[in-house]
Amino acid sequence: MNDVYFNIGCAERVITPDLGAAMAGYFFARKSAGVRDDIFARAFALGDGPSTLVLVSCDLAVITAQIAAPVKNKVMERHGIPPHQICISATHTHTAPEIRSVNTSHPYDPAYNDRLISVTADVISAALANRFEARMHYGRTEVEGLSFNRIYRLKDGSEIFGRGKSQENAIIGFAGPLDTSLQTLCFRDRGGRVRAMMVNFACHPDTHPDDHGAKQENLISADWPGEMIKSLRAVYGQELHVIFLQGCSGDINHVNYDCAWQKASGEHKTLQLGRGIAGAAMLAAECADPVAADPLCAVMQTLSIPYYTRDKAIMEHMELLRAKAPRSRKDDIFMRRIEEWPYDGLNADVPIQAMRLGDVGMVGLPAEIFNGIGMEIKHYAPAAKTLVVELANTWATPYVPTTDQAERGGYGALPILSRHLCADAGRRMSECAIALLHDLWN
Secondary structure (H helix, E strand, C coil): CCCCCEEEEEEEEECCCCCCCEECCCCCCCECCEECCCCEEEEEEECCHHHCEEEEEECCCCCCHHHHHHHHHHHHHHHCCCHHHEEEEECCCCCCECCCCCCCCCCCCHHHHHHHHHHHHHHHHHHHHCEEEEEEEEEEEECCCCCEECEEEECCCCEEECCCHHHCCCEEEECCCCCCEEEEEEEECCCCCEEEEEEEECCCCCCCCCCCCCCCCCEECCHHHHHHHHHHHHHHCCCCEEEEEECCCCCEECCCCCCCCCCCCCHHHHHHHHHHHHHHHHHHHHCCEECCCCCEEEEEEEEEEEECCCCHHHHHHHHHHHHCCCCCHHHHHHHHHHHHCCCCCCEEEEEEEEEEECCEEEEECCCEECHHHHHHHHHHCCCCCEEEECCECCCCCCEECCCCCCCCCCCCCCECCCECECCCHHHHHHHHHHHHHHHHHC
């Protein structure tokens, strides 16, 4: 089994926008003023024939159905690969162009979206045309000190984002768990050379990399995942193909609130994470065992999950915001979104994807997912080697907290502002993903 080679194809294409493009990632409008480093769409095609699986990673904040669906349709027309066998995800860099048409404070460029669809479909075709024989190796290691749970529990049971001096006496601990595992799938050719690598790790790419030694959130950049790829290529060669698959990082970022000397953003932080996580990926890859890459199969199920519906409490909160003086930009946005919320009583279509790569499982979830949900899926999955990828295939909601955290008021759980679905959405998505994985193993 471990001596079986199979076909894998890899390709990448630049998706850097023109200067002046609206940028995603924050509650204020920004336009790109420069390019620190190019952003890419990267594709791996695993296997051949009707069972081919395709994995795409784009250096974007999110992936929407308006991008993913046309790409998958083009690939189906060209190559006969059905949509459920294609996973298109975002690395979640916060220094990339806005592609969402629903975000009125960050006007997107339809022409860029059309280009993105075309380039992403083309990079998949290029991967399918650029195949070589390889053996798949699975590796895993723990990465401590580079990622942190950014939500804290207070004595009154509520939760907050980050920590400041005013909350120090009220904080009693982290609000959720932290998955420090980094997983790799390493592909070696018949000569034993590492030709391609997937890296799965959970941590927000939100370091504002710059080229002047100062915070520059309006420079286009792939953030630390881009630096990670540069570091890996410095060791394995520039021809190495790497895709980064973002783990469940809805409540996970890179800020060590307990360490005053570590900067929270800027070039130093970008390089620290890129190099550190690349080092962990190399350790995992160099110790990786060969695993079976057969069978290759996938399934997707679309859940109908209720949207959050406004209640008395949220309307009272809006009135408190209205009376607040002075109000922050975030307050104004929150108040406006409560007033304009169009989803009361409606349901959202939420696609859950599961793949089997021989001995390895993979799940694609369409939002920023709290870490505990990813850990639960891994715990109950039929394969110990299971990767969970967020921001895959569409953008069903900004965040999905665990059910118990959904009502505690922390960022990522705030209804309308950061949580669009009902409080129980995370449990439903987790249970569906686990069931789909078991179906594939059965």
